[in-house]
Amino acid sequence: MTSSALVLLLLVSAALLSFAAHELGHLLAWKAFGVRHKRLVFHWRRGGVGVEYDADRRHLSRRQQFVGAASGPLANLLLAGALWQVAPLLASGSLELGLFNLLLPVRGSDGRSMLRSLRA
16 A cells, blocks of 8 residues: 555544544434434445434424534544544544534534524
């Protein structure tokens, strides 16, 4: 394996780990609020990881919706902090994913879901 192929493999692996940690954060929060999930899945065409849920989450309180939306980026920030000294590349990717989802209120982002829960 060439060095550039190895670097690419490491970058893809780091991205998938960051996506998985993000979705696991959501999954744990929703589970704590009683929302059932089917499975954690990788969506290759959409470029990420997602969780398939059995139940609708609209019945949750605004606080629960906020916490559930914030839990994914929080998982990324915690992962980044834990890995900063050991694996700075992985840590920076996880940090970027967490900050992007928190700070950009674009359609489908956690930041937008958090704002929506505050306005409701």
